[in-house]
């Protein structure tokens with residue numbers, strides 16, 4: 001079965017929703033053209049199941065691989081662990097080593113619990129906060145996964161999560177009885193946060209948010225959140241699942257100088273191998289002694305082994321500085337193309353490690369599809385945003401910018417001729433998270 005047929009079979013007959021991570025949905029890029037399945041991956045290289053080679057200049061596993069795919073050092077550590085046996089009825093000693101290492105990197109934290117996924121560890125952190133405070137309400141900003149505690153924010157109020165990282169998340173199947181348990185505020189919106197504190201302060205178990213995502217918080221914003229949360233007896237949880245390690249070793253809160261009561265990590269913590277951690281003060285994590293939080297595969301060994309190898313490597317290489325430098329070069333190169341071609345597009349100019357651009361034109365969706373489609377033909381998985389990794393370098397940037405320049409020139413030609421729609425070889429991307437079949 002070729003890569004497109006395999007995906008259609010999965011989506012239409014076997015796997016409701018098509019994929020298990022909505023961000024990997026082919027329809028979100030170029031329906032019918034984007035290759036859904038990979039055979040091999042290495043650095044920024046991916047070979048699909050038809051044997052086609054691509055370079056990944058898009059989200060590099062949705063931010064899960066800051067060192068690049070199949071990093072040799074992490075792979076060697078994981079392979080050795082598998083050879084020794086990665087699972088037994090006794091526990092993996094590496095989880096103690098990893099807990100110690102995380103507390104060394106974050107001197108404010110003393111306790112650690114592990115899981116394997118980002119949404120999962122967010123649910124655990126919220127459970128611990130509820131157990132410790134014996135309260136149930138949560139104030140939430142940004143995206144934190146698929147679990148009931150979070151999607152409860154969308155029950156009965158379709159707009160609650162609109163404007164967050166992924167709007168329109170459907171809470172169908174989440175018990176209606178959870179309505180009113182999660183109140184949302186948007187990034188840098190002090191007034192919305194203050195309203196939650198005024199309305200629900202004495203019922204609030206925790207505030208959970210990313211300390212930053214694409215831009216820095218306003219001066220004093222995080223301090224304000226922390227002091228207000230503490231004033232009303234709530235715990236502060238920082239979600240470093242995606243932004244953590246990318247801008248600063250140990251997570252953005254260390255760079256921004258505000259410590260939470262708990263912080264959560266996943267994704268690039270273990271560079272493509274599943275491992276997630278919640279770290280916290282002894283007081284904040286007290287509820288974890290009694291609340292039942294337990295799962296078989298949280299005890300497997302490859303996750304902590306991969307995380308230890310990833311941290312060891314990241315400690316010696318300044319990955320944030322590299323991502324910053326390459327990200328700036330990406331945006332500078334793209335902007336040069338836009339200026340030379342008078343293309344209606346602009347680079348984001350936010351954190352360079354999430355470098356990218358957007359088209360500003362009534363046909364923006366078609367322009368985006370044309371860009372993705374033509375970059376695929378040139379051997380690039382490309383999109384408007386690049387999650388820069390250690391494997392993106394000044395050397396491979398040159399050919400990428402040459403390819404984008406050629407595609408943008410064709411795009412400018414299509415716009416001038418008015419035949420862009422005829423040049424598209426499939427439907428434009430679906431937006432949002434609606435049903436596919």
Ligand SMILES: Cc1ncc(COP(=O)(O)O)c(C=O)c1O
Nearest residue numbers: 117118119143144145239241242
């Ligand atoms: C900030 C943040 N928290 C939590 C999650 C959920 O992580 P996972 O997809 O591993 O469940 C994500 C995923 O994108 C995220 O960006």
